[in-house]
Amino acid sequence: MNANGQIYCYGPLLHTVQMAKLFPDSKTFVDMKLKASPEKTMELFEAFMASTNNAPTNDQIRKFVDDNFGAKGTELEVWTPTDWVEHPAFLDLVNDPDLKQWGVDLNNIWKELGRKMKDDVHKNPEYYSIIPVPNPVIVPGGRFIEFYYWDSYWIIRGLLYSEMRDTARGMIENFMSIVQRIGFIPNGGRVYYGGRSQPPLLAGMVKSYVDFTKDDRFAINALDVLEHEFEYFINNHSVQAKGYNLAVYRDSSKGPRPESYSEDIETAATFNTDEDKENHYSELKSAAESGMDFSSRWYINEKGTNVGNLSVTKTRSIVPVDLNSFLYWNAKIIAEFHAKAGNVDKMTEYETKAQKIKEAIQAVLWNEEAGCWLDYDLINEKPRDYFVTSNLAPLWVKAYNISDTDKISESVLNYIEKNKLDTFPGGIPNSLYQTGEQWDFPNVWAPMQYIIIEGLDNLGTPDAKQLSKRWGHRWVKSNFAAYRDSRAMFEKYDAEKFGGHGGGGEYGVQKGFGWTNGVIIEWLAKYGHEISLSNTGAAGENAN
Numbered sequence: 187m188n189a190n191g192q193i194y195c196y197g198p199l200l201h202t203v204q205m206a207k208l209f210p211d212s213k214t215f216v217d218m219k220l221k222a223s224p225e226k227t228m229e230l231f232e233a234f235m236a237s238t239n240n241a242p243t244n245d246q247i248r249k250f251v252d253d254n255f256g257a258k259g260t261e262l263e264v265w266t267p268t269d270w271v272e273h274p275a276f277l278d279l280v281n282d283p284d285l286k287q288w289g290v291d292l293n294n295i296w297k298e299l300g301r302k303m304k305d306d307v308h309k310n311p312e313y314y315s316i317i318p319v320p321n322p323v324i325v326p327g328g329r330f331i332e333f334y335y336w337d338s339y340w341i342i343r344g345l346l347y348s349e350m351r352d353t354a355r356g357m358i359e360n361f362m363s364i365v366q367r368i369g370f371i372p373n374g375g376r377v378y379y380g381g382r383s384q385p386p387l388l389a390g391m392v393k394s395y396v397d398f399t400k401d402d403r404f405a406i407n408a409l410d411v412l413e414h415e416f417e418y419f420i421n422n423h424s425v426q427a428k429g430y431n432l433a434v435y436r437d438s439s440k441g442p443r444p445e446s447y448s449e450d451i452e453t454a455a456t457f458n459t460d461e462d463k464e465n466h467y468s469e470l471k472s473a474a475e476s477g478m479d480f481s482s483r484w485y486i487n488e489k490g491t492n493v494g495n496l497s498v499t500k501t502r503s504i505v506p507v508d509l510n511s512f513l514y515w516n517a518k519i520i521a522e523f524h525a526k527a528g529n530v531d532k533m534t535e536y537e538t539k540a541q542k543i544k545e546a547i548q549a550v551l552w553n554e555e556a557g558c559w560l561d562y563d564l565i566n567e568k569p570r571d572y573f574v575t576s577n578l579a580p581l582w583v584k585a586y587n588i589s590d591t592d593k594i595s596e597s598v599l600n601y602i603e604k605n606k607l608d609t610f611p612g613g614i615p616n617s618l619y620q621t622g623e624q625w626d627f628p629n630v631w632a633p634m635q636y637i638i639i640e641g642l643d644n645l646g647t648p649d650a651k652q653l654s655k656r657w658g659h660r661w662v663k664s665n666f667a668a669y670r671d672s673r674a675m676f677e678k679y680d681a682e683k684f685g686g687h688g689g690g691g692e693y694g695v696q697k698g699f700g701w702t703n704g705v706i707i708e709w710l711a712k713y714g715h716e717i718s719l720s721n722t723g724a725a726g727e728n729a730n
């Protein structure tokens with residue numbers, strides 16, 4: 187743990203300041219810079235507490251923070267990517283003039299989302315909660331002023347389509363340096379995310395870069411790091427389900443989330459013992475590791491169903507379809523890169539690991555009755571028959587027996603029909619249960635649209651491809667309608683409203699927005715030649 191962990195990650199200073207709720211967004215405090223060293227700040231804090239009989243007022247705490255912390259975000263400079271180009275070739279693939287102009291605008295937004303760390307971060311890292319990285323990054327936007335792990339997959343693909351290969355490679359190299367220093371990639375670029383990762387997509391980022399650039403040397407050089415990250419996940423996230431090894435999302439730190447400290451203390455109030463509260467914090471942080479924080483996807487109530495609220499979050503007891511699919515993909519990519527290097531034994535080793543994960547996914551997560559993959563509940567030893575977008579993740583990475591393609595296509599298309607997923611004008615909702623949490627109905631998220639729509643395309647049957655294209659067009663048009671009305675790109679959208687943005691959860695609507703822009707740029711390149719806005723009604727009734 188860094189010397190500043192006692193300030194940004196746990197302990198009485200964090201508790202005192204965060205429970206005073208000085209800022210509308212709890213993340214603000216943990217993003218502020220120290221004015222003195224962590225040790226000196228702790229000394230000053232102890233003296234402050236003694237001088238206030240350990241019961242400071244909110245005004246006194248605010249003064250302590252003003253005296254000892256600098257403003258949020260001062261460690262970063264806005265950075266114009268040096269490889270930014272005015273007219274990337276993807277724009278020439280877009281026919282509709284309004285969509286083309288939108289592509290120009292999105293390409294410009296990269297300049298607003300570029301961030302570089304000031305030199306002082308490298309000289310005095312202990313004064314900051316930010317994790318130092320060598321190269322500038324593209325951030326999601328809004329309150330998210332640092333890199334996020336899984337967001338970066340779609341950001342990097344968008345950058346590659348925008349011909350910003352240096353920026354994309356720089357971000358990947360940052361992640362590789364983090365694995366070398368820390369052993370894994372934290373949720374985001376702050377020390378307070380240090381107990382959890384996010385959906386493991388670094389191998390996918392490297393593969394994207396190599397597919398674009400044909401730079402096989404880059405793939406081969408990345409192998410050590412990719413293997414290390416893969417083994418980290420396997421070693422720290424494994425469980426047994428029906429006699430098979432699979433992985434769950436699992437955080438390794440103690441206490442509430444530092445960036446949402448008072449929120450977690452409040453939801454833990456329903457628990458009586460410290461042990462139960464601690465378990466609750468772990469479940470919440472594990473949900474954050476999944477990227478889907480928060481959602482009924484992680485609820486298991488006393489009856490074994492998904493009805494409830496955050497207090498029944500049981501992430502660590504649910505075997506997730508997406509995580510295991512991503513790990514399968516990691517092993518496949520590592521095998522592919524070993525093949526490029528001519529390492530036959532290593533290629534075979536990772537092919538075998540991939541096959542084992544695929545067998546486990548088939549045995550535990552594929553559900554013949556539902557006709558789809560389902561998360562598995564380890565407490566009640568049963569599948570969770572609720573629609574979540576991640577149920578379709580194996581399609582994206584082909585984590586199934588290719589000889590079963592026709593059967594899977596038929597089953598999955600029936601599953602989509604049964605769940606009426608084609609009826610939503612604003613995209614496929616993340617779940618069908620409305621809890622007020624941001625990864626539940628009616629919110630729609632770009633990364634999961636991408637995984638499903640590309641997954642159906644990858645499945646390759648005519649019906650699946652047709653649906654994929656229709657949904658891809660719909661998503662582009664609906665995002666455009668939101669942009670046309672508000673001049674903003676959103677973190678999440680509204681399934682029920684063509685062109686509507688999402689809401690709910692513990693923070694306000696965020697604009698920017700890295701992964702949304704990345705997905706749209708890629709799909710302008712893919713569908714731009716065939717989409718016309720002229721047949722799109724204001725309410726999206728012709729959005730297909």
Ligand SMILES: OC[C@H]1O[C@H](O[C@H]2O[C@H](CO)[C@@H](O)[C@H](O)[C@H]2O)[C@H](O)[C@@H](O)[C@@H]1O
Binds near residue numbers: 213445446475477479
């Ligand atoms: O502060 C609350 C949570 O915020 C983050 O989660 C959300 O934003 C991320 C960045 O776009 C995204 O990766 C994640 O999927 C979103 O749910 C953060 O990642 C969480 O750890 C944090 O608790």
